Amino acid sequence: MLGKLCKLLRICGIDAAYSNQGMAILLEARKQNRIVLTRNTRLQKKKEVFFMKTSDPVEQLEHIISEFKLKNRIAPFSRCIECNCKLKAVDKTLIRNSIPYFTYKHFDEFALCPNCRRVFWKGSHYKRMLKDIRHLLRRT
Numbered sequence: 796m797l798g799k800l801c802k803l804l805r806i807c808g809i810d811a812a813y814s815n816q817g818m819a820i821l822l823e824a825r826k827q828n829r830i831v832l833t834r835n836t837r838l839q840k841k842k843e844v845f846f847m848k849t850s851d852p853v854e855q856l857e858h859i860i861s862e863f864k865l866k867n868r869i870a871p872f873s874r875c876i877e878c879n880c881k882l883k884a885v886d887k888t889l890i891r892n893s894i895p896y897f898t899y900k901h902f903d904e905f906a907l908c909p910n911c912r913r914v915f916w917k918g919s920h921y922k923r924m925l926k927d928i929r930h931l932l933r934r935t
C-alpha cells in the first residue's frame with residue numbers, strides 16, 4: 796500500500812524496507828529493529844506501528860520526516876530506489892556499456908547499486924527530485 800512512500804524515502808537516502816505481509820511484518824520489524832509504517836487498520840494499535848492517516852505519498856513523507864526528525868539524515872543519491880542498498884560511487888569508464896552514450900558523454904558522477912547493478916546519475920530526473928525534496932523540506 797505504501798510503495799510510493801517507500802521509494803520517496805529511498806530517494807531521500809533513508810533506509811526503507813517494503814513488505815506486503817500483514818501480521819508477520821511485525822515480527823520481522825522487531826528482528827530488524829524497524830518501525831512499521833502502514834495504512835492497514837488491523838495493525839494500527841500495535842506498539843511498533845506508525846499508522847499513516849493520509850493516502851498521499853508526499854504528505855506521508857512530510858509527516859514521517861517531521862515525526863521521526865529525519866531532516867538532517869536526508870542524503871539524496873545515496874540509496875538504490877529499487878532495492879534499498881547503499882550506492883557506491885563508480886568510475887564512469889567501468890559502467891560505459893550500461894548507460895546510454897549521451898549520458899556517458901554529458902555526466903561525470905555515477906553511482907552503482909552493488910545488489911541490482913542499477914546505475915544512477917544526476918540527470919534531469921535527479922534535479923527535479925532534488926527540487927521536490929528541497930520544497931518539501933521548507934515545509935517540514
Ligand SMILES: [Zn+2]
Pocket residue numbers: 875876877878879880908909910911912913
Ligand atoms: Zn539496487
